[in-house]
Amino acid sequence: xxxxxxxxxxxxxxxxxxxxxxxxxxxxxxxxxxxxxxxxxxxxxxxxxxxxxxxxxxxxxxxxxxxxxxxxxxxxxxxxxxxxxxxxxxxxxxxxxxxxxxxxxxxxxxxxxxxxxxxxxxxxxxxxxxxxxxxxxxxxxxxxxxxxxxxxxxxxxxxxxxxxxxxxxxxxxxxxxxxxxxxxxxxxxxxxxxxxxxxxxxxxxxxxxxxxxxxxxxxxxxxxxxxxxxxxxxxxxxxxxxxxxxxxxxxxxxxxxxxxxxxxxxxxxxxxxxxxxxxxxxxxxxxxxxxxxxxxxxxxxxxxxxxxxxxxxxxxxxxxxxxxxxxxxxxxxxxxxxxxxxxxxxxxxxxxxxxxxxxxxxxxxxxxxxxxxxxxxxxxxxxxxxxxxxxxxxxxxxxxxxxxxxxxxxxxxxxxxxxxxxxxxxxxxxxxxxxxxxxxxxxxxxxxxxxxxxxxxxxxxxxxxxxxxxxxxxxxxxxxxxxxxxxxxxxxxxxxxxxxxxxxx
Amino acid sequence: xxxxxxxxxxxxxxxxxxxxxxxxxxxxxxxxxxxxxxxxxxxxxxxxxxxxxxxxxxxxxxxxxxxxxxxxxxxxxxxxxxxxxxxxxxxxxxxxxxxxxxxxxxxxxxxxxxxxxxxxxxxxxxxxxxxxxxxxxxxxxxxxxxxxxxxxxxxxxxxxxxxxxxxxxxxxxxxxxxxxxxxxxxxxxxxxxxxxxxxxxxxxxxxxxxxxxxxxxxxxxxxxxxxxxxxxxxxxxxxxxxxxxxxxxxxxxxxxxxxxxxxxxxxxxxxxxxxxxxxxxxxxxxxxxxxxxxxxxxxxxxxxxxxxx
Ligand SMILES: Nc1ncnc2c1ncn2[C@@H]1O[C@H](COP(=O)(O)OP(=O)(O)O)[C@@H](O)[C@H]1O
Ligand SMILES: [Mg+2]
Numbered sequence: 001x002x003x004x005x006x007x008x009x010x011x012x013x014x015x016x017x018x019x020x021x022x023x024x025x026x027x028x029x030x031x032x033x034x035x036x037x038x039x040x041x042x043x044x045x046x047x048x049x050x051x052x053x054x055x056x057x058x059x060x061x062x063x064x065x066x067x068x069x070x071x072x073x074x075x076x077x078x079x080x081x082x083x084x085x086x087x088x089x090x091x092x093x094x095x096x097x098x099x100x101x102x103x104x105x106x107x108x109x110x111x112x113x114x115x116x117x118x119x120x121x122x123x124x125x126x127x128x129x130x131x132x133x134x135x136x137x138x139x140x141x142x143x144x145x146x147x148x149x150x151x152x153x154x155x156x157x158x159x160x161x162x163x164x165x166x167x168x169x170x171x172x173x174x175x176x177x178x179x180x181x182x183x184x185x186x187x188x189x190x191x192x193x194x195x196x197x198x199x200x201x202x203x204x205x206x207x208x209x210x211x212x213x214x215x216x217x218x219x220x221x222x223x224x225x226x227x228x229x230x231x232x233x234x235x236x237x238x239x240x241x242x243x244x245x246x247x248x249x250x251x252x253x254x255x256x257x258x259x260x261x262x263x264x265x266x267x268x269x270x271x272x273x274x275x276x277x278x279x280x281x282x283x284x285x286x287x288x289x290x291x292x293x294x295x296x297x298x299x300x301x302x303x304x305x306x307x308x309x310x311x312x313x314x315x316x317x318x319x320x321x322x323x324x325x326x327x328x329x330x331x332x333x334x335x336x337x338x339x340x341x342x343x344x345x346x347x348x349x350x351x352x353x354x355x356x357x358x359x360x361x362x363x364x365x366x367x368x369x370x371x372x373x374x375x376x377x378x379x380x381x382x383x384x385x386x387x388x389x390x391x392x393x394x395x396x397x398x399x400x401x402x403x404x405x406x407x408x409x410x411x412x413x414x415x416x417x418x419x420x421x422x423x424x425x426x427x428x429x430x431x432x433x434x435x436x437x438x439x440x441x442x443x444x445x446x447x448x449x450x451x452x453x454x455x456x457x458x459x460x461x462x463x464x465x466x467x468x469x470x471x472x473x474x475x476x477x478x479x480x481x482x483x484x485x486x487x488x489x490x491x492x493x494x495x496x497x498x499x500x501x502x503x504x505x
Numbered sequence: 506x507x508x509x510x511x512x513x514x515x516x517x518x519x520x521x522x523x524x525x526x527x528x529x530x531x532x533x534x535x536x537x538x539x540x541x542x543x544x545x546x547x548x549x550x551x552x553x554x555x556x557x558x559x560x561x562x563x564x565x566x567x568x569x570x571x572x573x574x575x576x577x578x579x580x581x582x583x584x585x586x587x588x589x590x591x592x593x594x595x596x597x598x599x600x601x602x603x604x605x606x607x608x609x610x611x612x613x614x615x616x617x618x619x620x621x622x623x624x625x626x627x628x629x630x631x632x633x634x635x636x637x638x639x640x641x642x643x644x645x646x647x648x649x650x651x652x653x654x655x656x657x658x659x660x661x662x663x664x665x666x667x668x669x670x671x672x673x674x675x676x677x678x679x680x681x682x683x684x685x686x687x688x689x690x691x692x693x694x695x696x697x698x699x700x701x702x703x704x705x706x707x708x709x710x711x712x713x714x715x716x717x718x719x720x721x722x723x724x725x726x727x728x729x730x731x732x733x734x735x736x737x738x739x740x741x742x743x744x745x746x747x748x749x750x751x752x753x754x755x756x757x758x759x760x761x762x763x764x765x766x767x768x769x770x771x772x773x774x775x776x777x778x779x780x781x782x783x784x785x786x787x788x789x790x791x792x793x794x795x796x797x798x799x800x801x802x803x804x805x806x807x808x809x810x811x812x813x814x
């Protein structure tokens with residue numbers, strides 16, 4: 001049997017970037033094939049060429065043994081190639097059925113289409129009400145629409161670009177069941193993800209790209225997550241180096257009985273939160289999403305001001321009543337979880353984004369005028385020190401991939417050398433190499449004497465990074481203790497809301 | 506109130522509401538495609554003068570309506586070219602279009618004031634409408650039946666047809682519609698042209714249906730009412746019908762209150778003039794509070810379409 005898909009010598013040049021450099025590999029019928037690589041390695045570009053969104057500069061695509069040219073997505077669908085995008089292109093105000101109808105090339109009467117949709121959902125156990133409005137659906141349900149849309153065409157190859165980065169573990173499990181069933185029916189799957197344990201659980205083969213070049217094709221079941229990560233970044237994955245025998249200095253950030261008020265429906269306020277972070281210390285705050293992490297970050301950054309000025313002190317100075325700008329002046333910098341629109345303005349250049357948070361600490365504004373030279377120089381330093389893949393300080397924040405934007409934002413705050421840094425989800429959606437770099441930068445900042453608070457849902461991250469750990473549940477923070485004293489079970493119990501004495505009993 | 510009077514009121518209300526309804530239906534389709542055309546009043550005035558001049562010179566009302574629609578389309582294409590092809594700001598361009606339409610119609614209408622035309626007669630033979638009750642059903646001109654048919658047609662088009670689905674998709678998420686392969690600009694041009702035709706016909710209603718002459722600014726701000734109605738009716742054609750008729754009803758009550766001299770005439774004239782606007786807005790706002798109106802607003806309304814590549 002010929003290969004389902006065979007690429008040979010695919011090359012794609014963008015202005016300033018060689019996104020794919022002579023890439024060749026093959027996908028067999030019924031194979032689940034992983035495509036791995038760091039952010040910017042060229043994975044999305046490669047699959048876009050297979051799906052006809054872009055054209056390769058050179059190279060050949062063979063489909064079931066025959067050389068083909070795929071001029072547009074419509075032609076790809078006619079060949080039997082389906083794709084589920086990283087960012088869904090759905091119409092929020094329209095129903096599931098209408099959304100699917102819009103994406104179909106053939107005009108099918110809506111009753112017949114609905115019957116076919118129900119049939120596909122039945123076959124693959126995808127539950128979805130065709131008459132629901134998309135705006136009311138969860139992310140996982142939205143993805144199901146895209147999958148159903150692709151499956152309606154009986155594809156022989158299904159391409160999925162980072163399908164799980166926004167799904168809950170249960171949704172991921174359901175997705176894998178569907179994908180395995182599809183593969184068993186002979187449909188090939190090209191699967192892109194950063195989550196290496198997923199690749200090990202799901203995929204038969206993995207092709208690894210680095211800087212646009214194919215560096216290896218391997219069997220993920222025979223590899224470890226670490227060995228695949230090392231192939232992706234090209235060097236050994238560095239362990240975080242924590243200077244041995246560290247001692248902590250004076251208390252830097254003292255939070256005393258901090259509380260916020262409920263503002264929206266889904267908002268969980270924090271009540272009676274107290275903790276102390278000393279110079280050189282990294283405090284990790286664990287917890288299941290939606291337990292008050294957002295309120296805590298806002299209350300610390302100054303987006304929510306406290307009625308009690310003594311609720312937050314830095315170096316003994318009360319800052320509870322101050323806004324974000326004043327707190328930054330006093331040495332407290334913060335990175336919220338949401339990058340686009342909260343931590344950075346997508347339409348602004350990186351340089352302007354630097355001015356937004358670093359202007360006071362680094363003197364980028366002189367007598368009301370922006371010193372754009374200083375902003376550019378600083379942004380250039382962030383880009384260089386944190387290996388941000390961007391065209392330069394003038395590139396807009398929105399043009400960066402998620403991982404690169406995160407590196408930029410972390411760099412922008414860390415290089416300001418804040419007395420206290422509060423970060424939420426520092427490595428969300430970031431590949432292994434970049435995550436290690438961000439972790440190391442945080443450790444180095446602490447070693448230089450800053451106090452750091454890391455709010456994260458990733459327990460592995462917290463256990464490697466933190467010196468002390470506390471758990472947030474329903475807006476209440478547990479007592480903080482050295483991380484070594486916690487067992488995983490105990491953290492789990494605290495995250496579920498079982499406290500101190502009960503947990504011990 | 507006598508049966509005669511009641512029926513006379515109903516007939517007046519229907520007549521007064523018709524131009525607003527027609528213009529608003531056009532604007533509804535335009536807005537559903539994601540375009541905000543504030544030039545309705547201007548396009549109506551161009552339609553009004555065109556309809557008047559054609560009716561005056563040829564005496565053919567249907568030709569007058571047709572050419573008024575064509576003039577509306579032509580005017581709307583100025584807006585279309587500026588906002589769709591050149592991505593000009595829609596709000597500013599719409600306002601400019603109204604100013605243009607006002608001035609153009611005044612200029613073209615010089616020398617036509619105080620010259621009479623005949624009104625468009627009822628569509629059905631008079632025998633059908635001899636009894637007053639039948640007059641309520643069969644006593645109107647073709648424009649009234651047209652407006653009612655269009656309510657249903659617009660509803661069906663948006664809700665049931667594939668073309669309507671594509672139009673809504675374009676108004677909802679232009680970038681996605683573009684990436685699926687629909688022509689965003691093409692769809693929007695078609696919608697703007699339809700809005701222009703409807704506004705032109707709505708304008709022609711004034712000299713052909715209401716007052717058989719030309720007067721400068723004779724549309725008297727009804728184009729703005731039409732634009733506001735679309736929003737307050739949450740972009741739903743049947744609510745638009747209700748809103749337009751409510752507006753016509755309160756406006757007609759004003760006339761009767763003044764004429765009859767009863768206690769209602771004690772209300773100051775200024776308040777009466779404001780009443781139709783107030784009543785319509787209040788009622789439609791109350792309707793839309795109950796359900797979630799915001800989900801029906803086209804997400805791309807007023808935003809120029811700028812594909813990234
Ligand atoms: N349309 C484009 N124009 C210019 N450069 C692009 C474009 N799309 C992607 N790139 C660049 O090509 C490289 C590969 O990007 P991409 O394929 O999206 O990577 P991945 O999906 O592996 O993260 C990146 O450096 C990116 O900035
Ligand atoms: Mg990608």
